[in-house]
């Protein structure tokens with residue numbers, strides 16, 4: 001939001017209680033709308049490809065490797081933007 005407010009020239013102030021911003025977890029799923037937002041901010045498909053993979057399917061998989069539940073993300077679910085699975089170590 002701060003980047004968008006800056007982009008459209010709105011004065012704002014970010015107030016954050018944490019003294020340090022640190023990554024949590026091993027990865028993050030960029031849903032279609034965040035992908036759209038990043039592209040509107042100037043990020044390219046190449047930028048996103050350099051940090052993650054377009055997700056073509058998301059699934060909860062059992063120990064028997066069978067899908068318990070599976071959904072189609074991003075453009076495979078008819079959104080106009082891709083969903084990305086990004087790893088934090090890249």
Ligand SMILES: Cc1cc2nc3c(=O)[nH]c(=O)nc-3n(C[C@H](O)[C@H](O)[C@H](O)COP(=O)(O)OP(=O)(O)OC[C@H]3O[C@@H](n4cnc5c(N)ncnc54)[C@H](O)[C@@H]3O)c2cc1C
Pocket residue numbers: 015016017018025027028029030031
């Ligand atoms: C384990 C986990 C995994 C997730 N994975 C994903 C994912 O892969 N993809 C995805 O899209 N979403 C994911 N989410 C959800 C996503 O993290 C949240 O929807 C998103 O961070 C919400 O953003 P926010 O800015 O509203 O709140 P937050 O990110 O929670 O930001 C709120 C901020 O306000 C600060 N704050 C709190 N109280 C005060 C105060 N009194 N004064 C000043 N600052 C204060 C906090 O320190 C914090 O930095 C995940 C969530 C969890 C818990």
